[in-house]
Amino acid sequence: MKGNRQILYPGMGGLPQEGILNVKNKSHTITAEIVVAEGGAEGVIVNQAGFSAGWVVYLKQGRLKYGYNLASLKHFYVEAGESVPTGTHQVRMEFAYDGGGLAKGATITLFVDGNKVGDGHLDATIPIGFSADETTDVGRDTGSRVVPDFNYGFLLTGRVNWVAIETDDDDQTHLITPEQQFASTSLSIELKERAIGGPRESRKLSCGQCFQSRGHDGLIFLGSRSRGFRSEGVAGLAARPKSGRKDHAVPRRRSSESLNLRYRRRPPAEIAGPGDCSAGRSA
Secondary structure, eight states: OBTTEEEEOTTOOOBOGGGSOOOTTSOEEEEEEEEEOTTOOOEEEEEEEETTEEEEEEEETTEEEEEEEETTTEEEEEEEEEEOOSEEEEEEEEEEEOOSSTTOOEEEEEEETTEEEEEEEESOOOOSOSOSSOOEEESSBOSSOSSTTSOSBOOOSSEEEEEEEEEOSOOOGGGOOHHHHHHHHHHHHHHHHHHHTSSOEEEEOTTSSEEEEEOTTSOEEEEETTTOOEEEOTTOEEEEETTOOSSSOOOOOSSTGGGTEEEEEOOGGGSOOTTOOGGGSOO
16 A cells, blocks of 8 residues: 555455545545456455445456445446456446535446446445445455345456555545544444344353354354354355364364365354254254
């Protein structure tokens, strides 16, 4: 990051809001160099935050698309009129802020290799915080999805070489008071608690050795008190060891990467309820 420009590279993800240039209440551009294989590509190029609010630049059925989540109240979309062809291309989203204060609208223009391919207008925008705990990711969406236009994760089938975020000087953020900033963070947490049915709570399941814990971060944890864990996301993403063990024992490691996890989608009905101990086991 240097000045008003930040470069992101493949594999970068889980970046907190404070680790990314602030794009709220100002004009900005998102530019990326991507590689599209034969047959086309789709998936997330770069996103910020999740279901409570945020934005995403992605490919859908081969076409460049921009999605904006206005506090889960409304989802805005701007889509290119044609598919991105095979090969290496530069795609760009220009966000021209209307100005005149906080939370104003913006005109969105999409480009492929410098050629305009689509445009549209946002009626309003998020003025303060997108989310207290969602992140920015390159090449996939690792948290809750920003817009309901794609499935969770939505790994890009092509390749992202780099992403550049650049902001303009028409910033209106200085109008935000400290009290408003605090209220925004509290609202983000409240929205997530509503979505998953309340603040974090833990309870034992029937065997007495397993537990279920639900938190405002949108995750439901299932596992043994001393022998490991498994996590369920808002979409029902279950992280499980590749070994396919049949009991509760999941070796503890320093990070989820060293557990060599794979992910599978599980419907909410499979999440453990009272007296259902089977969900604490690996199937």
